[in-house]
Amino acid sequence: MNHRKLTALLLVLGASMFGACSGEKPAQDYAVVGKVTPAPNLAASLRRMVQAGYDVRVVMTARTSPKVEDVILQRRWIKGTLPLAFGLGKGRGSRLKTKYSSVYLTVLVDFLVPQTGRLAKSYVGWTPEPVAIGSDDVTVFLSHELEDESAKSLRNYPEGGWYNWEVREEAVPPGVSGSSRGPVVFAGTVDVKPESARMQLRGVNLMVLARERKDRGFPELIKPVELPIYPLRFALRQGDRQAGGDEDITTPKFVEAIIDLDGNVETKEDRYRAVTSEQVKPGTKDLHLVIDVSQLMEKVNQARAGASAPSDHASGMRKPVESGRVLVSGVVELPKNLEPKVQPGSTLFLSLRDEQGKLLMVLQPVASPEFPYAYKITEGSGVMGAGVPDAKAKVRVKALLSNRGAMAKAKDGALIAVSKPVEQGTTGLTLRLSDKD
Numbered sequence: 001m002n003h004r005k006l007t008a009l010l011l012v013l014g015a016s017m018f019g020a021c022s023g024e025k026p027a028q029d030y031a032v033v034g035k036v037t038p039a040p041n042l043a044a045s046l047r048r049m050v051q052a053g054y055d056v057r058v059v060m061t062a063r064t065s066p067k068v069e070d071v072i073l074q075r076r077w078i079k080g081t082l083p084l085a086f087g088l089g090k091g092r093g094s095r096l097k098t099k100y101s102s103v104y105l106t107v108l109v110d111f112l113v114p115q116t117g118r119l120a121k122s123y124v125g126w127t128p129e130p131v132a133i134g135s136d137d138v139t140v141f142l143s144h145e146l147e148d149e150s151a152k153s154l155r156n157y158p159e160g161g162w163y164n165w166e167v168r169e170e171a172v173p174p175g176v177s178g179s180s181r182g183p184v185v186f187a188g189t190v191d192v193k194p195e196s197a198r199m200q201l202r203g204v205n206l207m208v209l210a211r212e213r214k215d216r217g218f219p220e221l222i223k224p225v226e227l228p229i230y231p232l233r234f235a236l237r238q239g240d241r242q243a244g245g246d247e248d249i250t251t252p253k254f255v256e257a258i259i260d261l262d263g264n265v266e267t268k269e270d271r272y273r274a275v276t277s278e279q280v281k282p283g284t285k286d287l288h289l290v291i292d293v294s295q296l297m298e299k300v301n302q303a304r305a306g307a308s309a310p311s312d313h314a315s316g317m318r319k320p321v322e323s324g325r326v327l328v329s330g331v332v333e334l335p336k337n338l339e340p341k342v343q344p345g346s347t348l349f350l351s352l353r354d355e356q357g358k359l360l361m362v363l364q365p366v367a368s369p370e371f372p373y374a375y376k377i378t379e380g381s382g383v384m385g386a387g388v389p390d391a392k393a394k395v396r397v398k399a400l401l402s403n404r405g406a407m408a409k410a411k412d413g414a415l416i417a418v419s420k421p422v423e424q425g426t427t428g429l430t431l432r433l434s435d436k437d
Helices: 003-018 040-051 095-099 149-153 294-307 336-341
Strands: 032-038 055-063 071-077 084-088 102-112 119-126 138-142 184-193 206-211 221-225 232-237 254-259 273-275 284-292 326-333 347-354 359-363 373-378 382-384 395-402 415-418 426-432
Touching (some): 032 040, 071 095, 102 138, 326 395, 359 373, 415 426
Parallel strands (some): 326 426
Antiparallel strands (some): 032 084, 055 102, 184 232, 206 221, 347 359, 395 415
């Protein structure tokens, strides 16, 4: 069976299992037109994902080689479906038709939980051979799960990542901010070590920024990255200026990448970061930042192991770790009427805050906790944060139960409790979880 017949057969199989392709076939004023559809080996799995009602987000790139630095155009859909009709090379991407004779295509498809945006599963595909410009019947098959290491040995597997923030997007979906305007100021790659952490950290947001000082100060350029895939190709543009400034960056800056644990680049608990050793000149595009997350992965593994340990109390409360002066102790309670709202695989996040709510200390997360849960916060029990600077200051305790991480909100399905300000040394402080922020 020749390649054209095989392609036609696979398209028929895809259409029979997933229904008609999304939208009309793009008009042939694009450089490349085609369809993204599941390969037969994943057809059943992807059909179940579609039928389950997950949101589908798609990112496609066109590149002159399999390498991510050779991406020349990318486009995304935030409300896609499968199969997906696509057209590349119009408007911003029209240079495809005039400057190139062929391109390699890649596709990344994320399935996200509706309303929460939590990542459920990711699949990828690519064209093993270059596609001729002017083609109007290209098929890109979703053939592997993102974490499938065996795919890397296949012909022309995309190298270095699935998208490139240095390249402007051809089309911006409604309601979503597009690629930043203006020329690139700094660019390069961000990676994490050990490599085994790459997939585990995909659900944790990343921030890339540039500022005058190495370890503190207001970021002059900043770009948040949701669901990063490491190694990540990034770019900071003149349009990434923070509010309050619109002049171009013309002097050297420190460039920094932060595993964003709490959404605030100024808080000290963001210990997982990498920064250039010295200020770099605008226009530098070969930066390489590697964030060492060995300690974070160790703490995550310890938390998982601790969650499976037997309870020390008949009531189901666990014995807290004791180290140093007791700051606050008490119990986290889960009301009976909220038990059905507990998300599968939820983790309990406890933190100590000052009277105004600023984060002081983060305790080790507790996976699948039993309630009521006994806690004790001591001077040495925090796994992140600077601690309490003033022994006389009042503090608050926050408890959050979620499977989306420590930054989840009630609208995401998280259950939350925050105490009133109390004196340090308070015992018996009860936190009752609520489905309201």
